[in-house]
Amino acid sequence: MRDASDEGQAPGTGAEAPRPPLPSAYRWWLASDSSAAAAVGLREFTLPLLALLVTGSAAQAGLVGTVQAVLTQVCLIPGGLLIDRFDRRRLIMLHGVVQAVTLLALAALAWSGQLTLGFLVVGAALVGMAGGCLGEASDALLRSIVPVERYPQAITLNEGRDAALRSASAPVGGLLMGIVSGASLALAGVLNALSVALIQPLRTRRTAATDARGAWSLFVEAARWLRPRRRAHLLAVLVGAVNFSVSGVMTTTQFTVFARTGQALDAGLITTAAGVSVVVGALVAGLVVSRVRTGVLIPVTFAWLALGMTGVALFPSGPPLVVLLMLTFLGVPAVNAGLAGFFFGATPEAMQGRVQAIVGTVTVGFGALAPVIVGVALQAFGTSAAYAIALGPVAVALIVSCLARPITEIPRPDLWADLEL
Numbered sequence: 244m245r246d247a248s249d250e251g252q253a254p255g256t257g258a259e260a261p262r263p264p265l266p267s268a269y270r271w272w273l274a275s276d277s278s279a280a281a282a283v284g285l286r287e288f289t290l291p292l293l294a295l296l297v298t299g300s301a302a303q304a305g306l307v308g309t310v311q312a313v314l315t316q317v318c319l320i321p322g323g324l325l326i327d328r329f330d331r332r333r334l335i336m337l338h339g340v341v342q343a344v345t346l347l348a349l350a351a352l353a354w355s356g357q358l359t360l361g362f363l364v365v366g367a368a369l370v371g372m373a374g375g376c377l378g379e380a381s382d383a384l385l386r387s388i389v390p391v392e393r394y395p396q397a398i399t400l401n402e403g404r405d406a407a408l409r410s411a412s413a414p415v416g417g418l419l420m421g422i423v424s425g426a427s428l429a430l431a432g433v434l435n436a437l438s439v440a441l442i443q444p445l446r447t448r449r450t451a452a453t454d455a456r457g458a459w460s461l462f463v464e465a466a467r468w469l470r471p472r473r474r475a476h477l478l479a480v481l482v483g484a485v486n487f488s489v490s491g492v493m494t495t496t497q498f499t500v501f502a503r504t505g506q507a508l509d510a511g512l513i514t515t516a517a518g519v520s521v522v523v524g525a526l527v528a529g530l531v532v533s534r535v536r537t538g539v540l541i542p543v544t545f546a547w548l549a550l551g552m553t554g555v556a557l558f559p560s561g562p563p564l565v566v567l568l569m570l571t572f573l574g575v576p577a578v579n580a581g582l583a584g585f586f587f588g589a590t591p592e593a594m595q596g597r598v599q600a601i602v603g604t605v606t607v608g609f610g611a612l613a614p615v616i617v618g619v620a621l622q623a624f625g626t627s628a629a630y631a632i633a634l635g636p637v638a639v640a641l642i643v644s645c646l647a648r649p650i651t652e653i654p655r656p657d658l659w660a661d662l663e664l
Contacts, residue, residue: 306364309615462597523569
């Protein structure tokens, strides 16, 4: 049981004690991760649209995004083993170097007029593999810097930051694409290089495992720890289904807008509108997570997402689209903070990388399939079919989250420790 001090109150007073500031190491981590997040926003916005511009095919453009995302998922488990065995700060640095070199090379090809679908697929494969093997090291390092009781707060701050950066990245990327081909990829490469420089001063306790066992033994250990935790399995599948829907709806909307207007900036404003929604949601996410049971927050957020994305499918252009996107993702920061805090608070630190990789293979893996699936549907059957395919999984996830007791019984953060993952 927790005593009064564990509940964030001063013993005997009933008053909430002031929270200490997040550790100084967090500021170095935040600066580096923010630079990397801005690079991700530029890259994820630019690569599919460059592919659409080069090929004129929505299916082939979707293939570029899917290659990157699928290879990221394939490499997550090997990456989890690396994260738990080697220094996480050095892995973050290696990740930034690989991303920077790859994106700067693609930018040079675009400037010279030699960029082809083949080069884009190779580039997507490289950044995808690097993201899978090394990209999760940053979040794993955060868990070593921030105490578990402060983790939801840190996640909420990161959600707002990511959304703000992506909101800015999309129109900036669209503007740069309209000026010089490849300029947005060059900027992304420079930001990745900056993230490497910013993480170097960070010093924290050693986070890598000193276990001399082989990779397979370490993976089996994490899998065995996770296997009896049925609640974790269900949460992973539900989040994966919702991620598929979000990715599918956003991909369909961006491709449709770009095909109709021919302006990358217009497509970028779609991402900006969604990002504004997340930024606003992040402002109140901490308060929501602390006061609303996570088991209520999950189905309510799924319902809001399903309603908003259905509206996007019905009104895929003009002011109604912008308003809907600015409303749809308001609940995402809160539910992400709740889920991440619940998961990682229950996961032994030595297994963070491996467990995160196994769970991420499902949660993000479903979303990885969305671009190519909706791209093919969009090209073969039209916009309505693409939206229908994208919206199916979130409807199923909503129904299950409302009916499944392992979801609805998850309490507020102060009682998470009393409920097994």
